[in-house]
Amino acid sequence: MKRAIVVGSGAAGSTVARLLAKSGNYSVLILEKGRNYFTGLGGPIEKIGNLFSNDEVGWESRRSPIVPDPFLEPRSFRTSTGSGKRTFVGDVNGLPTTVGGGTVHYDAKARRFREVDFITNSLMGGTPDKPAIPGTTYSDWAMEYRHFEPFYAVMEEIVGVQGPARRDGRRIVNPNPYESWRSTPYPMPPGVAQLNSLLPSEAADRLGYHAAPVPTSVNSRPYRGRPACVDCGFCLHYGCPINAKGGGVWQLHDALSTGRAELRSEVNVLRVEYAKVRDGKFRATGVTYITPDGRSHTARADLVVLANSPIEAARLSFVSGIGQGHPNEKNIKSAQPTETDPSGMLGRNLMFHLQTIVLAIVNQPIHSYRGRTSTHTLDAFAGAGPSANQFNEETLRAGILEIGGNLNPVVEANEVAAFAYGEIHKQFMKLGPFHNHLTTFTLQGEDMPQITNYVDLDPDIVDVYGIPVPRVTYQSHPYELAASAFYTPLMLEIMETIGGPGSAHPTVQTLAALALNTTLPPALPGQIDAPVQQILSATPFNEIPASAHIMGTHRAALQPQHGPCDPYGRYWAFDNLYHAGGGLYATAPGYNVTLTIWALSYIVGSAIVSGVGGRGGYSKADIDRDHPRLLDVIKKLDRDTMIARAL
C-alpha cells in the first residue's frame, strides 16, 4: 500500500483523503495545523460530538477559537510593489485553521458554476495567450461544465445539499432559470424559507427577476446519519452543535472509518521534502512538520497533497524552495520560471471576490436572527448565460446575490454605538434594527485574475514558529469595480420594492436601503478585543479583502506556460506533488467557492487513484479521453449515489 500525506483537513483535503483511503491503495496521513473540536470521528456517526455552541461572545465578538491568530500568525499586505515592503500586518483574509477547515463555520451555500463560466475567455474572443480583458490573465478553465457536472453531482450527495431542483419523471425540474443543466436532483428539498430572504426575493420577482432557494450543504432532512437543521440562527461564524451542517469533517470521518487514514491535528508542516529524479523532474518524498513543542518530525510518503488553502499552499511551496518565494519585483508583470515551477506563476493570479453589500431595514420585525444565514439567492447579475448560445460580453459579470443576513446583538450593539449612547442606545437595541429588521444583499463580484496580484514570502516577518509569513500584494481591477458600481442601483431598486400593496406582505415596507462596499475587515470598534484591534486599526479602509473567498495562485492549466498545476492539480515539475483547493481556479466566477473546490478536489483525488495525468501538457482531446476513467472512480467508490447510477 502506498503512503499519502494530505496537508490540511478542510473542504479540499478531506475530499482527497477520503478517496485515497476508500480506494484501498493508500494509507493516508492527514496533517492539520488547527485543533480538533470534534470527538469520536471515525467511530459511529451518531456518537460524534463537538464543542460548539450558540455563543456569540466566544465565536463572533471575541476572536473565534478556530480562526488564525493574527498576533501569532500574521500576514502582510500591500496594494502593489510600489507601496514598499508592506502597508499592513495582521489578518489578511485568514481562513479558519481547525479540523474541518473553513467548512466548520461557513454558511454552507453550495452553488455550481454555469456552462459559460468555464469558457468565458474564449466566448469573449480571447485566447490563452491573449486574454479578452486587458490587464488580466483571463482564461478558460482546463475543463468544462460537462466535465465538472458529475463531480458537482457526486459532491452534492456526499456532503448532503438541500436545494430546489427535483426529479419529475425523467426530467429534472429546476426553479432557478439561471442555472445550467443537471443530471440529478438534490438529495434533500429546501428547508424552511426565511422572511429576510423571502421579502427581497419576492420584490425581485415583481421586477422581473427570478430568485430561488439557495442550494446549501445543511441537512433539511436527516441525512447519512446526521440530523435535520433546527434553524437555530447561529450559522455563519459558528460550528453546528448538532452536526446538521455538512462540511469537510464528514468526509474526514469517512476517510478515518476505512481504518486506512490517520489524522494528526495541531501539527504545522514546515516544508515539503523532495528530490530531483530524472529529466529535470522532481519527486516529493514526504514532509517535515513541527509539533507545538517545537520538535520537528519527518514523515515519508509516496504522494503529497497540499490542501491548506491557496495562500498557505503557495507559502509552503516557497519555503520548501518550490517556485519563486521572492520574485523579482522589477519584472513582476512577467512569469518567472524556475526548475521547480516551469510556469513561473506559482502564487500569482491571486483572486478574492469583490463583495458589494446592500442593506435594507424594514418597518416590521422579521426575525432576521432566526434560521440560516440566507435561504435564497438571485443569479441575475452573474452575467449572461447559462449556455454559450445565450452569452453576450456586454452584460457585466458580477456574481450571485445572496439574500438574507443579520447581526446578533453583541455585534449589533457595537454598530449602534457609532451613533447612539446610553438610554438612546438601549432604545435602539429594543427596536433591533440589525437583529430584527435587517435584510441584506451580498453581491459576489467576479475578480479578474492579474499576474501582479500575488502571494510571496514577506522579506522580514516570521510567525511564532519562525516561518516566513505570506505577503499579499493585491488591488482590484477596473472590471470588478465597474460591475459593482453597475449593479448597486439595481440592488437598491429591489430593496426599495419590498412589501407594500399587492405583495404577499403588504404591511411590510423598506424604511432605508443603503449600499456598503464591504470586503473590508470589521471597520467599527469592538468586534474583537483590543490588542488585535490595534493591529487592525492600521487598515486603510476597504483595501484589504476579508471575503474568505480565496482563489488562484495554483491555476490548473492545459500547458505549463499557462499555470503552475496540470488539469488534475499536479505541480508540473513533480511526479507526485499536488494542490487541491481553490488555488486551482483559473478565474473567479461569482459563486460561493466551496462546491467547486469540492468538485475540483474529487477530480484531483480520482485522477490520483485512477492513475490519470502525468503528461507534460494536455490537449482538450486528452481531457475528453481521460474523463471516463475519472467517472469510473465515482462508479466504484461512490456507487450508492444517484449520479453513479446515472453514469
Next chain:
Amino acid sequence: MPELSRRDFLVAALAMGATVAVSPRLEAAIRQVTSSGSSELFYLTPARARTCAAICARIVPSDPGSPGATEAHAITFIDRFLAAFELPSVVADGPAIYIRGRFSDRNGHAGDDFLSGRRAQFLPLTGHQEMSWRAQLYGVSALDHPPAGTYVSKKWRAQIGNLLPAPVSIRKAYADGLDSFDAFSKKTFGTPFASASSIEQDLMLQAAGNVVLSQFPLPAPPGAPDAAKALFPLITVHTFQAVYGLPEYRWQHRDAGVWENIAWDGDTQPEGNSIYDSALFGPGKGPNEGFGDPHVYLPHGGYRERRPVSTVGSGSGAALSRKSIAPLVKALRAQSKAAARTRKAMR
C-alpha cells in the same frame, strides 16, 4: 478654557432640566454588587469595581422594567475575564475565555453544559492560544514565559514591538483606566466617579472619547487622562458582551431580562426554531416529492415552526418608523459615502 467646577456643571445641568442625582436604585445596585463582596472579585479592587460598575451602568443604563448592565452583572463578566487565568477551580474549570459547548438548559436540554452550579466550563486552550490570550491580558511579558511545551521562535519574539505591534495589557488598561477615571472625577467634580451624577459621568466619558456624547450640549471637561481614553472603547465592548451575550459568562443561569426586552431568543439549541417532524410527509410526498434517490435515500418528514422564522408580525419585537431610525440611517449613509470615496480612490 477655564476649569469648570462641579457647581458650574450642576447649575448648567439644572438649567437643562436634567436629573443630576444618581438614581437611588442604581446606587443600591452598585453597592450590592461591589459590597457583595470583595471575595467575589478576582482581579479588580472594590474601589475599581465601583468605578467599573458605574461606567458599565452608563453604557447600558437601567430603567424600571428594563434591566441594564447592573442587573446583568457586567462587573462579574469583566472581573472574571480579567482574571481568566486565575479563577479558582470551584468557579471555572480552566481559562475563562471561551464557554464550552454545547447546550444550556433553556431549550429542551436537561442541565446546563456551560455552568454547573457555580462552576463554569470553558474550552481548553492550546499552549499557543493560552500564550496569546495571556499576552492580551498581561502584556508582552507573557511571551517570555510560554506554557510548557509551547514553542516560540526567537526571531518572532524579537519582532514584537517593532515589525509587529506589542500587545497592551488589558488588565493594566483597566487598572490604570479605572484609577484615572476616579482621579479625573475627583479633580473635576470633587467626588469619586461612582458617586458623581450621571450627567457628570457622561461628561467624563465624553472627555474620554465617546463620540456620540460629543454632541452633548455641555462641553466636556478638559484634561481627560490618556488611560481613561484607552479604557473607554474596551469597557464599551466588554459591557455589550456582558449584557447581550450568554449569561453563563457572568455566572448566571438566566438572562436578567435583557433578551426579552430586545426581542431576542438568545441561544436556541438543541431545539432551535424549526422542528423537524418525521411524520409530517411520507417519503416522496409533499415537499419531498422528486428529491433523493428511491434506491438509496428517500427524504421524508417536514418542518413545524417552534418560533416563527417566516411570519410577519406574529413574533415579538417593535415596529419601526422612518423617524425612529433616522440617526441610524445618517450613520450608515456616512459609512456608505466613505466606502464610495475609497472605491473612487482605488480606481
